[in-house]
Amino acid sequence: MAHVATLILLFPLGGFLFILVNGRNMNERQIGVVGTGAVAASFVLAIITFVLLLHHATREVTVNLFSWITVGSLHVPAALLVDPLSITMCLFVTGISALIHLYSTGYMHGERDFRKFFLYLNLFVFSMLLLVLANNLVLTFVGWEGVGLCSYWLVSYYFDRDSAASAGKKAFIYNRIGDVGMLIAMFLLFSRLHTLTYLGIFSKAGTLSPTIATLTVLALLLAATGKSAQIPLFNWLPDAMEGPTPVSALIHAATMVTAGVYLLVRMSPVLALSSSGRMTIAVIGGVTAFVAATIATSQKDIKKVLAFSTVSQIGYMVLAVGVGAYGAAIFLMISHAFFKALLFLGSGSVIHSLNGEQDMRKMGGLAKYLPLTFPTFLIGWLTISGIPPFAGFWSKGDVLTNVFEHNKPLWVLGVATAILTGYYMSRLFVLTFRGTERFREETHGHDPHESPWVMTAPLVVLAALSIVGGVLDLPWVHHDSLGGFLTPTFGYVAAGGHASTLAQYGLAAVDVAAAVIGLLAAFTIWRDISSSTKYEIPFLEHVWHWDDAYDAVIGRPLTEAAQFSDDVIEPRVIDGAITGVAVSVRRSGEGLRKVQSGFVRHYALATVLGLAVVLVYLVARVA
């Protein structure tokens, strides 16, 4: 199994290196085949590893590759940990990635940097797999930063567009702020436990003091808010929509942005030690889910709606982690990967058909022109809204049931978010596919065209997965389910048992009611776009002025401080003080009055002469 698990990683890395070295001599088709093939092979290997793990005695296999960093008591191996959690992540990451690679061969056709796109995409998959397969925090951090770097490159893919360049930079820097949290968590754990491997940490975690445990959990939460776009670091994600749409689907919806949730779930034995830490996580998740959903109701750009929707859905996952429902968090993560990738790729297909238009005010009535995109998107829409029997109903229901048992106020917030979700997604659906046709200007009068098969095939697969994804973890199945498979890797499972069957039905009814209310509201309001723009609230459209606030409080003052330092503090204060000391010393020494720049030359000459004398002396001595 060790070799197979290693190969999961090596295939995308191989694809990256192959395209890096040979890419200039390859045409689009060959690059597409290598790039997609590498990831597809990885997916197959992940399935094999999964099967092997199922039949393995202990479902916890460490694969040692080589010794990476070893100094004193610090040992950081390059080693993998294959367990139910990591293999589950591998399966959906490689599966979705393979589909999106295939889609990209069509979507990116004819782009100037087609080669570079696949280069970055393969490197991304490698980094993401490293992140989830690593057996220690430092190696996870390699993948963690690697995915951030690929995200930076892919967001600023159209680098000659200033907005894209700035968005890429913003994504990287926000992630870096989160990274400080991850670094400090590692420092805290290493200084107390002298190990950074997951299994080592878990076996010794009990010795952590409550304060250190809470600090560690909060540091991990900071890391998660950066990578997973949660409050207070969520506002890089909407800007990241500057990247090509497949990137938004893969990195900024299905995989990378869930890394923060993965990290928290992976560290669940440490989370178990701090109830205040978990409470903070739950509140951050719940509030983010709600805030992002409000923002999504008033966006005009189809991708921005989906971006805020992603922030909101990840908020649900974080909320689930906060109440100890790790299995529910992963369940939602996977089903979200299905339906959000579907929605993004669908929106990409829409954008493609309208020659790049992303403004929903210039869409409408597209249903009849896009015979495959429309029905698949419809499934995606119903799934995310939480309509049974699609996957979203089961996974979101799983999260909300768990929240209900632990924290009633957050449950209310979660249900409110569900209403908003139904509303903003239906608004998007209505504006895009129904109503009057408002796109003729963009298509120069032509009818929009459906995308090629490489783009629609992934839509069909993802739609199918969205329909049946719920079977991964149905509420009445306990053993052969995703939750049952994952549970051994969690350090702490929500106590109190499951809600009664009756309560579960009641909660499910509430979920459905919430979705239907949102749906109906949107259909009522957005039937006629000309009279409904008043429901786009400027405060929400401007993201609660979050960016402006950061700019006013942090961005601008720091920029001004930097400029002031360069203009005044450097030349006048620091250099001035030191030169001042030098000048006053010189003035006080009358003998050095005539010393000017010539002094240096003389000194230098004297030094060289001195050296010569010494050399001569040495030679004379030896001789």
Place this chain on the structure above:
Amino acid sequence: MHSSIWLTLLIVVPIAGALGAALTQKVEGRAYVVAVATSVVEMVLALVVACLYNDHIAKAQTFDFATRHVLSAPFGLAYDVALDGISLLMVVLTALVVLLSLLGARDRRQEPAFVAWLLLLTSFTMGSFLSHDLLEFFIFFELTLVPCYFVISQWGGKERSKAALKFFIYTFTGSAFLLIGILYLAFAHQHQYPGTALTFSYSALSGTAMSHGTAVWLFIAFAIAFAVKAPIWPLHTWSPITYAEAPTAGSIEMSALLAKLGTYGLLRFAVGLFPLALPTMRPVILTLAVIGILYGSMVACATPDLKRFVAYSSLAQMGFITVGVMSGSTIGTVGAVLLMFNHGVITIGFFLIIGFIEQRRGSILIRDFRGLQGPAPIMAALFTVVMLASIGLPGLSGFVSEYLILIGTFATHSWWAVVATFGVVAAAVYLLWAYQRVFHGKAEGPNATIADATPKEQWVLVPVVLLIVVLGVFPKPVLDRITPSVHQLIEHVAPAGVNK
């Protein structure tokens, strides 16, 4: 125990090369060939030494290749060289810097003199890193000023004489404190052991008994000289103008190499000789270093030209190194030594690429550039690799060293480590912003037609990129050589029972 002849060769070969280059005044280009050949020989010598000093030796006896010849007993003058894991890395860096400066930043004006100065500088720097005697170290340390001064003042930019003077006065004043400190220490040692000859031997002087107050004052005297050289905030204001005005090769020598003399000296001599001063001085120097990290990063955002930009980014990086050096932890100090090397390699990369751009455009002002990634994708890619290593991206060299520094320091001085960790964010801010301004956007005018890196330019950067990647992925051989030496030093200066 290996023969000291290898170390002597490392010091003598560049002097011979410099003489050879200077004697070829008449034939155009000959001096360059001689210089490159010399630096190749030097590189080979350094690699031979690196192979001889394998990890078994590193573990058994940290100092190897040692010899001591007293040249003049009354003056305490001696030729005393030895090499341990720390100096080994610096030796390799010295050889690498001169080779790549010659290959990548050739300056054809008065070439024989130019290359001769570079080779002399190499010899003096080698001497400094190999000295196991304080007076000998001081002589070499001072001698490095001479070639630097001439390289800046003869081959520099518009304000070269101002820059050269500033550089000289700063470093010369710093050295004065060092000399006083060394003399005081040696006489104190002689006073303690009446009847012995005056000696500046490192091993002898490290056993000098002294009061806490004396130790603090001597530490300060040493630290001033090294703080100027590194530079450590606030003694850094010579460096931006000097790096900007020096010719590319000079900027590389000073920032990639000579700066390391500062942190190396701080570790070997200031920390190594005055353990009693450390409890008092650690918080002071750590604070200055952390200020340097944040302040350097901040000014790097606002500074108008690329070379000054590297100067301020170096101030931040040298801050990290200083944090590690002062951490009192083996892990942190190993990180610092590794970062001295890694920062050297990264800075070579930065200055070479900036040099290539300057050659094409005749400017290093950031506002003159835009969108270079379009017409020059390879140049942009190379710059990206160097930049990412400097940001500390895991998988590349900068990360390993920075991570070791921070995690090591956290165990001994948590708060400084936490503040320094924010320097990791700051590095991303100033580097990505600079990258965006120079390489992103739409190229117009002369920027649109700028030539991409030539094959020769690419080849010069191959070793830089390789070292960045290899030391990021597989730093073990290097770490195995540094760790025992650092461990011994830290054990020696730490009071018994302190947990490192």
